[in-house]
Amino acid sequence: MGEHASSLELLQRLAQTLGLRFIVGVAPAGDGAPASAATTPAGVEIVEDVTADGRRTLIATE
Numbered sequence: 146m147g148e149h150a151s152s153l154e155l156l157q158r159l160a161q162t163l164g165l166r167f168i169v170g171v172a173p174a175g176d177g178a179p180a181s182a183a184t185t186p187a188g189v190e191i192v193e194d195v196t197a198d199g200r201r202t203l204i205a206t207e
Contacts, residue, residue: 156204166207174201 156167168189172178174196185191185205193204 168203168205168207170203170205172201172203174199 153169156169159165160167168185170185178201185203189205189207191203191205193202195202
């Protein structure tokens with residue numbers, strides 16, 4: 146994985162070019178985060194998982 150933040154514009158171009166659907170989820174992280182914050186829909190593959198500054202960002206694709 147790259148060590149950079151993907152922009153929405155980049156994800157849009159990749160989706161168009163590759164024919165993939167990208168799913169971006171941003172949720173609280175840490176001890177007080179609800180269990181549902183770490184869930185993704187069935188059948189998706191997480192391609193990036195970043196936790197920083199009290200939040201978790203997941204990027205997944207189908």
